[in-house]
Amino acid sequence: MKVVKFGGSSLADASQIAKVRSIIEADENRRVVVVSAPGKRRGEDTKVTDLLIQLGDSIQTDGTMDMDTYMKIIDRFRTMAEELALPIGVLETVKDRIDQAIDLVKEQSNNALDTLKACGEDGSALIVSSYLQQSGLQSSYVNPKEAGILVCDQPGGAIVLEESFERLYGLRERNEILVIPGFFGFTPEGQLVTFSRGGSDITGSIVAAGLKADMYENFTDVDSVYCVNPMYVESPKQLTSLTYREMRELSYAGFSVFHDEALIPAFKEKIPVCIKNTNNPSAQGTMIVAELPERESHVVGIASDKGFLNLYVSKFLMNREIGFGRKLLHILEDEGVSFEHAPSGIDDMSVIIRDHQLPPEKEQVVVQRIKEELEVDMVMIERDMAMIMIVGEGMNQTVGIASNAACAFREAGVNIEMINQGSSEVSMMFGVKSSELSSAVESLYRTFFE
Amino acid sequence: MKVVKFGGSSLADASQIAKVRSIIEADENRRVVVVSAPGKRRGEDTKVTDLLIQLGDSIQTDGTMDMDTYMKIIDRFRTMAEELALPIGVLETVKDRIDQAIDLVKEQSNNALDTLKACGEDGSALIVSSYLQQSGLQSSYVNPKEAGILVCDQPGGAIVLEESFERLYGLRERNEILVIPGFFGFTPEGQLVTFSRGGSDITGSIVAAGLKADMYENFTDVDSVYCVNPMYVESPKQLTSLTYREMRELSYAGFSVFHDEALIPAFKEKIPVCIKNTNNPSAQGTMIVAELPERESHVVGIASDKGFLNLYVSKFLMNREIGFGRKLLHILEDEGVSFEHAPSGIDDMSVIIRDHQLPPEKEQVVVQRIKEELEVDMVMIERDMAMIMIVGEGMNQTVGIASNAACAFREAGVNIEMINQGSSEVSMMFGVKSSELSSAVESLYRTFFE
Numbered sequence: 001m002k003v004v005k006f007g008g009s010s011l012a013d014a015s016q017i018a019k020v021r022s023i024i025e026a027d028e029n030r031r032v033v034v035v036s037a038p039g040k041r042r043g044e045d046t047k048v049t050d051l052l053i054q055l056g057d058s059i060q061t062d063g064t065m066d067m068d069t070y071m072k073i074i075d076r077f078r079t080m081a082e083e084l085a086l087p088i089g090v091l092e093t094v095k096d097r098i099d100q101a102i103d104l105v106k107e108q109s110n111n112a113l114d115t116l117k118a119c120g121e122d123g124s125a126l127i128v129s130s131y132l133q134q135s136g137l138q139s140s141y142v143n144p145k146e147a148g149i150l151v152c153d154q155p156g157g158a159i160v161l162e163e164s165f166e167r168l169y170g171l172r173e174r175n176e177i178l179v180i181p182g183f184f185g186f187t188p189e190g191q192l193v194t195f196s197r198g199g200s201d202i203t204g205s206i207v208a209a210g211l212k213a214d215m216y217e218n219f220t221d222v223d224s225v226y227c228v229n230p231m232y233v234e235s236p237k238q239l240t241s242l243t244y245r246e247m248r249e250l251s252y253a254g255f256s257v258f259h260d261e262a263l264i265p266a267f268k269e270k271i272p273v274c275i276k277n278t279n280n281p282s283a284q285g286t287m288i289v290a291e292l293p294e295r296e297s298h299v300v301g302i303a304s305d306k307g308f309l310n311l312y313v314s315k316f317l318m319n320r321e322i323g324f325g326r327k328l329l330h331i332l333e334d335e336g337v338s339f340e341h342a343p344s345g346i347d348d349m350s351v352i353i354r355d356h357q358l359p360p361e362k363e364q365v366v367v368q369r370i371k372e373e374l375e376v377d378m379v380m381i382e383r384d385m386a387m388i389m390i391v392g393e394g395m396n397q398t399v400g401i402a403s404n405a406a407c408a409f410r411e412a413g414v415n416i417e418m419i420n421q422g423s424s425e426v427s428m429m430f431g432v433k434s435s436e437l438s439s440a441v442e443s444l445y446r447t448f449f450e
Numbered sequence: 451m452k453v454v455k456f457g458g459s460s461l462a463d464a465s466q467i468a469k470v471r472s473i474i475e476a477d478e479n480r481r482v483v484v485v486s487a488p489g490k491r492r493g494e495d496t497k498v499t500d501l502l503i504q505l506g507d508s509i510q511t512d513g514t515m516d517m518d519t520y521m522k523i524i525d526r527f528r529t530m531a532e533e534l535a536l537p538i539g540v541l542e543t544v545k546d547r548i549d550q551a552i553d554l555v556k557e558q559s560n561n562a563l564d565t566l567k568a569c570g571e572d573g574s575a576l577i578v579s580s581y582l583q584q585s586g587l588q589s590s591y592v593n594p595k596e597a598g599i600l601v602c603d604q605p606g607g608a609i610v611l612e613e614s615f616e617r618l619y620g621l622r623e624r625n626e627i628l629v630i631p632g633f634f635g636f637t638p639e640g641q642l643v644t645f646s647r648g649g650s651d652i653t654g655s656i657v658a659a660g661l662k663a664d665m666y667e668n669f670t671d672v673d674s675v676y677c678v679n680p681m682y683v684e685s686p687k688q689l690t691s692l693t694y695r696e697m698r699e700l701s702y703a704g705f706s707v708f709h710d711e712a713l714i715p716a717f718k719e720k721i722p723v724c725i726k727n728t729n730n731p732s733a734q735g736t737m738i739v740a741e742l743p744e745r746e747s748h749v750v751g752i753a754s755d756k757g758f759l760n761l762y763v764s765k766f767l768m769n770r771e772i773g774f775g776r777k778l779l780h781i782l783e784d785e786g787v788s789f790e791h792a793p794s795g796i797d798d799m800s801v802i803i804r805d806h807q808l809p810p811e812k813e814q815v816v817v818q819r820i821k822e823e824l825e826v827d828m829v830m831i832e833r834d835m836a837m838i839m840i841v842g843e844g845m846n847q848t849v850g851i852a853s854n855a856a857c858a859f860r861e862a863g864v865n866i867e868m869i870n871q872g873s874s875e876v877s878m879m880f881g882v883k884s885s886e887l888s889s890a891v892e893s894l895y896r897t898f899f900e
Contacts, residue, residue, distance in 0.1 A: 252769070252796050264767070312873070317714075319702070322788045326779035333773045342775065344791050345874030346702050402869065403860040406853030415849045422868025422881060423762070424795030431872060 001172070002029045003213040005182065005204030008039020008047055009221040010278035011124045014083030017131055023219065023281050024177060025137060030217070032171065034182045034207055035128055036200040037120025038076055048076055048120040052098075056116045059105045073098065077123050090130045094123040114155050114184065114194040121181035121200060129179035138176035147171060147178075149185035149206060151193050158185055158193040160206050160265065168210025180207060201262035205273075209265035216266045216273045223283040225250075225275055227449055228302040232441040237449050239300060241287045247273075249391045249427045250303045263288070298395040299448040304441050306434045307355040308340065308385040310418070311366075314348035315376040324374065325349060331369050335362060340387075341420050341429070352418065352431065355383060385417065386437040388430045390444065396425040404447050405430070412436070412443035451622070452479045453663040455632065455654030458489020458497055459671040460728035461574050464533030467581055473669065473731050474627060475587060480667070482621065483629045484657055485578055486650040487570025488526055498526055498570040502548075506566045509555045523548065527573050540580045544573040564605050564634065564644045571631035571650060579629035588626035597621060597628075599635035599656060601643050608635055608643040610656050610715065618660025630657060651712035655723075659715035666716045666723045673733040675700075675725055677899055678752045682891040687899050689750060691737045697723075699841045699877045700753045713738070748845040749898040754891050756884045757805040758790065758835040760868070761816075764798035765826040774824065775799060781819050785812060790837075791870050791879070800868065802881065805833060835867065836887040838880045840894065846875040854897050855880070862886070862893035 006020050024030045037048045051073045058066035074095055081091040098119045104112035125141050132139035148167025151158035164185070171178060182200025184192055195202045201218065208216035224238040225247075242250075244267045266273055267290070276285035318324050325344060332339055332351065341352040358366065358381075367379050395401045402421065405428060409416050418431030432440050456470050474480045487498045501523045508516035524545055531541040548569045554562035575591050582589035598617025601608035614635070621628060632650025636642055645652045651668065658666035674688040675697075692700075694717045716723055717740070726735035768774050775792065778799060782789055791802040808816065808831075817829050845851045852871065855878065859866050868881030882890050 249796055261767070261770075310872075317711075319790070320711075322786075323779075323783045325789070325792065326776055326783055329773075329776035329779065333776055336772075338772045339775070340769070341794050342792055343870050343872040345870075345877060345879075346699055348873045348875075350873040396867075397865060399863055399865045400860040402866045403853065403856030403858075406856035408853075410850040410853040413849055415847060416852045416871065418872025419852065419869040419878075420793050420795075420872070421866065422760075422793045422870070423798045423800040425798075427795060428869075429795075 001031045001213055002215045002217055003032045003204060003208035003211060004030045004217045005034040005200060007220045008036040010219050011035055012039045012041045014080050017084060017128060019278050021132060021135055031177055032207060032211060033179045034200060034204040035121060035124040036182055037124055048073060049117060052117050052120055056105055056113045080127055084131050086130050090126055094126055097122055111155050111191050111193060115192045117194055118184040118192060121183045125179045125181035132177055140176050140178055142178045142180050144184055145186045147180055150188055151185035153187045153191055153193055156194055158195045165210040168207055172211055205263050205266040208271050209269040212269060213271055216271050218275050219278045220275060221277060221279060223277045223280055224286040228445050232438050233445045239286050240284055241292055242300060243292050243393050244288060244290055245426045246300055246391050246393060247288045249389060250301045298392040298398045298401060299390050300392040302390050302441060302444050304386060304388045304437055306386045308387055309353050309355050309381055309383045310385055311351040311353060312380045313370060313376050314378045316347055318347045327374060335366055343418060343420060384434040385431050386434045388440055389427050391427045393426050408443040408447040409440055412439040414440040451481045451663055452665045452667055453482045453654060453658035453661060454480045454667045455484040455650060457670045458486040460669050461485055462489045462491045464530050467534060467578060469728050471582060471585060481627055482657060482661060484632045484650060484654040485571060485574040486632055487574055498523060499567060502567050502570055506555050506563045530577055534581045536580050540576055544576055547572055561605050561641050561643060565642045567644055568634040568642060571633045575629045575631035582627055590626050590628055592628045592630045594634055595636045597630055600638055601635035603637045603641055603643055606644055608645045615660040618657055622661055655713050655716040658721050659719040662719060663721055666721050667726055669726050669728045671727060671729060673727045673730055674736040678891060678895050682888050683895045689736050690734055691742055692750060693742050693843055694738060694740055695876050696750055696841050696843060697738045699839060700751045748848045748851060749840050749842040751841045752891060752894050754836060754838045754887055756836045758837055759803055759805050759831055759833045760835055761801040761803060762830040763820060763826050764828045766797055768797045777824060785816055793868060793870060834884040835881050836884045838890055839877050841877045843876050858893040858897040859890055862889040864890040
């Protein structure tokens with residue numbers, strides 16, 4: 001059996017939902033469907049989830065409801081229900097649930113905002129299951145509570161509890177097509193909690209793992225994963241297959257197809273993941289699997305991300321001071337700052353940190369503590385750094401990849417501020433100034449893919 | 451004024467001491483002389499310090515003196531004294547001091563072995579000062595106690611005390627040429643303590659700093675510092691000038707001209723250091739200074755060292771665990787293991803450690819603790835790693851150096867196991883398998899110096 005997840009653009013309107021139906025019908029193994037909230041229909045459209053957040057904020061801010069936003073939300077669902085000619089009861093249920101959530105926000109109940117945000121996915125699921133049923137496919141809406149998705153109580157950042165997987169396995173008994181709203185679960189006490197943004201991918205992955213599915217299909221609006229961000233390179237190569245590790249490293253460093261942890265539950269159960277296009281379902285898509293036979297080229301992708309800073313510390317005779325590195329990292333930890341990398345020289349050490357981890361107020365505190373507690377000669381912070389990661393199984397043991405990469409930087413006239421290589425077997429990381437990111441990525445693409 | 455230090459080969463026999471005299475006479479600024487113990491006269495010869503250590507060991511092991519070794523030591527000094535036609539009293543003093551030190555070792559007195567080891571330098575100083583005096587140059591032997599070299603009581607690893615520098619400054623009052631034995635100092639309580647091996651360089655540097663000398667000249671048996679270890683490259687280029695930082699990074703990673711901390715006292719006082727050849731004093735030598743005007747090529751040297759290991763740790767979702775890196779370093783610190791570098795990936799981290807820091811017994815303990823306390827998925831230790839460092843002021847900001855280096859590795863067919871770049875402004879470090887060190891260094895030399 002397959003668990004199939006559809007993203008927001010696949011559920012944006014009635015014609016998209018018709019495509020979803022055809023896809024489900026085309027393969028009888030597609031038995032469990034996880035849906036996102038309705039996404040954008042056109043460029044300037046607003047996603048339903050964003051409308052719900054806007055609505056919740058307006059109530060919290062001035063106690064009254066922003067009627068314009070409310071109407072837009074109801075209208076999105078109304079148009080779909082009408083165009084799909086669904087029974088009037090479906091739209092009423094969707095509206096009732098939104099109204100109930102609004103009341104919770106007004107009452108300032110716990111997790112009320114999460115409950116309101118979740119109405120987008122919930123509405124999608126109600127509409128899709130009703131449409132499948134009406135068009136002749138046996139189908140039920142299954143609420144995450146009924147499905148057994150238990151999470152810890154961390155509003156907007158739910159983490160799945162281990163017992164969920166066994167509970168989900170029970171769904172295998174059901175014979176009809178099950179439609180589950182993505183993005184949220186419930187605490188053992190029955191409180192609704194949402195995952196982080198993009199959480200429908202997480203739900204899909206959890207459901208696939210719990211059901212021990214043969215495959216987790218993730219339908220988006222692209223034919224496949226690209227080997228590089230199309231923002232930097234025109235029509236880049238498509239990836240037909242990737243390993244879990246490659247995908248994880250790529251998505252960590254800016255590959256936006258997935259949140260970097262969304263696929264973990266599926267990976268743990270070694271379930272193959274396939275990225276496909278709702279608008280072109282016959283395209284091969286990208287398969288993500290545990291292991292792959294050896295390939296010709298070792299570099300499969302180039303990921304990149306802005307928004308890093310370099311905290312540079314130097315102290316004469318640092319390398320003779322046992323515990324210096326540990327103490328420096330301890331100060332950061334103490335201040336709640338997590339770090340990404342820490343390359344070190346003999347008398348100096350750099351710590352690469354995501355920019356938002358160190359706002360100016362915190363920067364002052366951290367710099368002060370480092371100066372005083374570690375008696376260093378210099379502390380310096382350099383912002384506007386970008387990281388570029390080249391990824392591929394086996395590249396760590398392949399002579400010449402580092403040099404090809406380094407030549408690409410030289411050809412682009414870009415200075416490499418930092419190289420981090422030697423720990424990961426599947427990636428190599430380079431730091432550059434943000435302003436030089438795009439030329440560096442272009443040049444790396446030419447080197448490894450053209 | 452200049453402080454001049456002569457190494458063991460410059461003091462190996464009478465003809466070498468005659469050269470030392472000419473060098474001192476040739477420049478009236480050479481007012482303070484620091485000497486090593488007599489070194490090897492030929493390839494198969496034994497250094498006097500090694501004979502003294504052998505002698506001390508024999509007494510400690512079986513309580514009796516190894517007469518053969520004793521006679522060899524006395525004979526080295528006797529031959530010199532005779533060939534230089536020194537008064538008989540000089541040899542008697544040298545012999546008396548050795549005999550007194552032997553008695554201390556027999557009595558198992560504190561620091562007795564240090565006292566015996568120091569007799570080599572002490573004998574050299576007595577002979578040189580007497581020879582200078584006899585040949586018409588006003589000269590005195592000055593004991594480190596009289597000179598004011600105070601150290602902490604750490605046998606074989608003395609560290610100079612701050613007050614020494616002021617005391618040494620007093621020597622500027624003296625008008626004759628002062629000859630000071632290198633390698634040892636005294637605790638404030640009057641106990642003799644030696645520096646680590648090669649400690650005459652340390653003495654020279656301390657004396658130059660204390661006297662605020664205009665230059666510290668260090669006479670060895672090579673015309674200059676080479677840009678790469680001549681073991682790997684035939685007659686490599688000579689370096690005419692280097693900055694302190696370059697020298698420090700180079701000597702950290704295997705440049706054997708100096709112990710990497712020997713020059714620190716001189717550096718702190720910004721005293722220019724000149725490496726010269728006793729056997730070819732007219733050669734230009736290598737100047738080491740605080741700052742240099744910009745040079746054409748940014749790479750000035752390639753240093754390399756074997757004997758490292760890589761402790762590799764992987765754990766799923768490591769990058770989400772605040773404090774993981776710090777905890778790992780803490781375990782090492784707890785076990786007294788100091789580390790060199792710690793490159794990290796997303797779910798893995800490597801720690802580069804000097805091999806001798808982690809003997810097999812300790813390896814077991816450390817690995818066990820990492821497994822249990824950090825609940826990692828994998829710990830692996832890979833020995834036989836070598837580090838190569840390319841060094842040069844300004845290279846951090848020069849586009850293309852990383853790529854030239856990486857190309858050199860590729861041309862040699864050597865895989866780069868680790869790259870550490872981004873912290874130091876003057877160096878870039880590469881890890882390779884020890885077996886590939888020599889071909890990598892050759893190739894780097896061709897790239898940067900040919």
